[in-house]
């Protein structure tokens with residue numbers, strides 16, 4: 289059995305950010321990080337607006353003075369590029385951030401990272417503190433006792449919208465036509481080619497890393513999670529449309545993909561009075577603890593700010609702290625915005641273009657980076673069309689999520705029926721054959 293002051297479950301962005309700070313501060317606390325991965329890879333990149341130097345400044349891979357939003361044709365089309373004095377959009381690679389944290393942890397005598405291990409259960413101990421049961425191959429290490437637990441493991445939840453994306457870092461050799469995207473090499477194309485179809489709103493995130501390489505991510509805001517294979521196929525179609533697919537000579541050097549919950553809606557039982565609460569001493573953090581901004585899905589800087597506050601509390605001998613509660617006005621604005629996007633995906637390009645055109649860049653950036661002033665909120669409200677947003681003032685999150693669950697269940701049932709019918713009519717209870725499955729493919733929706 290291992291006995292520690294603090295167990296951090298999950299060594300991703302949040303877990304490593306906290307462990308790195310404690311290690312670098314020379315904590316006297318005994319800390320353990322439990323992480324299932326055997327090794328860290330370059331599986332994602334973090335983009336964010338930066339107003340100055342920060343802990344990862346030396347690791348920034350690329351940065352841009354300007355950022356743009358561009359819609360894809362139609363009467364209200366256009367491209368809007370902004371520069372925000374004093375702020376740059378920066379990109380960090382996950383591999384560099386992890387290496388930075390691992391170096392700090394390796395040099396600490398009291399912070400340990402245990403790789404290749406899942407935390408399976410956390411429970412309160414009779415005499416105080418917490419017990420964590422893991423699947424460590426070494427039975428002697430399977431049980432950990434801790435005074436506190438910071439739990440960053442992913443947790444199931446519904447969401448108002450799912451930001452689903454598949455991206456490729458492509459060496460295009462100069463073939464990418466930035467001007468057609470309303471960009472230059474100094475511009476981060478945060479939303480290019482904004483478009484809508486039956487599955488919702490979509491756009492391409494284009495970051496020119498240098499003159500010959502770009503990160504290109506096809507992104508959708510959808511009412512349900514979308515299958516990874518479908519997103520990858522749509523991304524490949526975008527690469528082809530941009531003339532940088534492998535068939536055009538583009539070389540894919542790295543891929544990344546994800547599904548982010550925008551406007552997390554916790555399961556009803558978690559919100560109900562009397563529901564099984566987390567044991568005392570356990571704090572949820574990271575995306576599963578509410579780190580992602582509802583309206584954007586951005587989380588990296590919010591996680592860094594939380595890690596700083598949490599490490600400071602621990603270093604003072606106090607318990608770990610959770611992410612701060614979202615201010616009421618921001619929470620309501622994000623919810624109304626997401627409900628409006630969900631209700632009118634066909635108007636999403638118009639909404640974003642209105643924001644980009646009518647709201648001063650500095651106000652918009654403050655809003656997107658959690659630093660909005662009352663005047664910024666007023667400018668955003670005035671810039672958007674009134675009717676679709678007024679209609680979304682009532683909080684409809686639970687009703688929307690319940691309806692989506694019912695629709696998905698109905699689709700799954702219909703798909704099951706469609707798969708079963710041919711064999712039933714043949715008078716056999718046998719499982720569908722490969723050719724039957726091919727004639728009745730699974731619906732595209734997850």
Ligand SMILES: Cc1cc2nc3c(=O)[nH]c(=O)nc-3n(C[C@H](O)[C@H](O)[C@H](O)COP(=O)(O)OP(=O)(O)OC[C@H]3O[C@@H](n4cnc5c(N)ncnc54)[C@H](O)[C@@H]3O)c2cc1C
Pocket residue numbers: 297298299300301302303322323324325331332333334335336405406407408440441442544545546547548573574575576579580585586587588589591
């Ligand atoms: C591909 C991608 C790109 C993103 N890009 C951006 C961006 O550009 N800008 C931005 O601000 N945000 C971005 N985000 C959002 C957010 O910053 C990230 O999701 C961030 O990694 C969240 O940190 P986290 O620690 O909560 O989750 P993670 O980093 O996913 O860490 C969770 C950890 O828990 C571990 N775990 C899982 N099960 C167990 C278990 N049973 N026991 C112990 N550990 C477990 C996982 O292995 C993982 O390491 C992106 C997200 C993704 C997925």
